Amino acid sequence: MRLILILAIILPLQLFADERTWKFSTGVFYLSDRIYRGALIWPAASVMPMFGISYKNVSINGLGFQLNLPYHKFNFQMGLQYFNDGPPLIALQERKKDFRNQRQGVYDATFGIGWEFWPRFKLNINAAKAITTHHGFYSAVALQVPLIPFVSAGYLLALADTRANRYTYGPEAVAGLAHRDFNISLVLPFLPGKGVLITKYTTSRIHQTINKNASYVRPSDKPAVLSSMATWTF
16 A cells, blocks of 8 residues: 555656656546456446546556556556446446445556567457455456457456455355456547547356356356447547
């Protein structure tokens, strides 16, 4: 927590140290449902405003930050990310908390490497270590491939240790395969004011029968989420 407070004080000061090196982004994010690592946590539509600031290779968005270190066709990443399964900021449908919303908030230290090969083929390997709450470890491999102009398809496969899977799916969960995702993504960089619209349809499935039957999820859950994000950078 002390590290978080220090970063919250120092990084904003650095952002405004040189006007030529910082950028401000804003936008709006729509979700038909909310999922977390394959678990359906809020089966109702929501909207969330977005605000972010970046300084050179450091970006701050919400309650987290990320450092990007590009090298040739590779991009190395590290950062801090916060998650909680509470109600969305702007709910479009009424819903109360239930068995899906039993998790405490958690901060993850995140690490990753991205590799762009061939025209627009992207491979990402990511890892997250919880530094609060459950202290579990999570990792994922994701591949995104182009289909036609502006449209791509992606596949993600994730693994986690016992602590991370129990935090996500319930106290009965076990280590190993966590979930798999498949998505179709449409990116349109034609919004007024040089804005970008990113629309994505994602299906997610939890692996292992014992995890599908854990306390925070249901075997019948087969999330299919439509998301749309409009964003502008200044």
